[in-house]
Amino acid sequence: MNAWAATSSCTPRCARHTAPRVSAPRLACRYAALVGSLAAGAAAGERLADRRTMRLRAAAVLRALGIRVTLTVPGAAALSAPRPPGGPGTLIVADHISWLDVLTLLAVEPVTVLAKREVGRWPLLGPLARKAGTRFIDREGLRALPHVVAELAGLLREGRSVLVFPQGTTWCSAAAGRFRRATFQAAVDAGAPVRPVTVTYAQHGIPSTVAAFLGDEGFGRSLHRVAAAGGLTVRVTVHPPLEPAVDRRALAERAQRVIRAGEPPAHG
Template sequence: MWSDCTPGCATHALPRVPATRGARRLAAFTHAMRRALTDGERMADPGRLSAHARALMAALGIRREGTADRFTVPAGGPGTLIVVNHISWLDIPALLAVEPVTLLAKREVGGWPVVGGLARRAGTYFIDRGSPRQLPHTVAELTGILASGRSVAVFPQATTWCTAGQGTFRRATFQAALDAGAPVRPVTVDYAQGGHAGTVAAFCGEDTFIASLRRILTARALTVRVTAHPALAGEGRDRRELAALAERAVLGGRVPTGPSPTGPSPTGLLPGEPGVPAPRPAPEPAARHHV
């Protein structure tokens, strides 16, 4: 799956901060990074991992907004499959700052400065996106992780986009949720500057970490909003329908209200989840999704 976004998509929506402020942010970021890396194996502790992620975001001058709730669905059974849109390398510390769940990420993420170390300490499961032969093995491994009770966050777009409303979801990871009987939690990550939509945080195409970091260090009033939508039930659905429901929730910020022809819930939401609307007499027109 390819993104139409390029480094040219990443632009400042507001005037840059003064160079002196950018320099102070860089010093604070370097300090926070060193503290995280020198923590060694202790950084795997969930509380410490979240604290380091929050410290890195604060050092960059990024204010966090949105849900303060955990992503995982409280239960004594399988873990939760957390599906998230992908915009930037910042998505990883933004998620870990809320809840240090296991991540499923492309192999290249492990080599990213700073974020790669955080991801490894979080117990990230790295996969080779360029090897289709590994896909059945990856789905089986993910099924086992979820069945063991561990929750996993995945980026089903498989690539980055400059805004939260673009791209489509690949379906393979949703099969793992179905096989494990795991709930699916759609989560939207979005960035803004001064309350206005912005793309300065985007990390797309042939962009480099250094170039991206420079933009972020000089970004004025940058905020990240992490929104956890109501969890989806997989019972009575196939991976196509489950992926479509999650995609609409994440990319559109809403869950479709049309009844499923086979599912027990008119929205696919888990019983007791907030925001479950009453059944509608007729389904909405089906959304178009790429195969």
């Protein structure tokens, strides 16, 4: 296994409802609202790269699916750390559970997202992700890794904040898998702060894995499970930034400890 690729022991069977599904009429209304929201995003064209437009469109998709977002941001107003004039952007690192993670975080603050290449080919969301300026990477391409790290460092030096998922793949909770160190090298090279973010899902207040997108599950099946979920809430906890460091291994370990400490158990 290379420094970029990752595999998860979680399978689609890990994704389960912890609350009754919505009724068929409610589900139909959600799908209709989703189609309308995605159509509005497509109609925005190149304007989707505008920060305000991106935030509004991401939030609209979540609303269409009946998902509520709760945000805890101690001492801050966004995902990015405060930036002095001419200073670097922030490397935002989060646990990776679902395709909803990206939408949720973009609804908080539009930033540049690093995603696996397959996302760009997804129906519905793929075209929108490309228009929003998402950077796609080949997780199996070890030789491309130095180029990806250099590109990330360049974006950070320009003052742009970048969202990455260092677990490399999705798990049913943040307590699984380990953070890979490669993307942290970009923060080291750019002298950029790292902002750990914990993303958790619950249904009517009960921790839930219903949103998890795992293994070889198709996007359509995952979307249907999410759309049918009752009382689904995403909680985003934005932790204090970690100052620039010279050791990417220690930086990755610190970030993962902080994120795991902010997550409740996913299974009752």
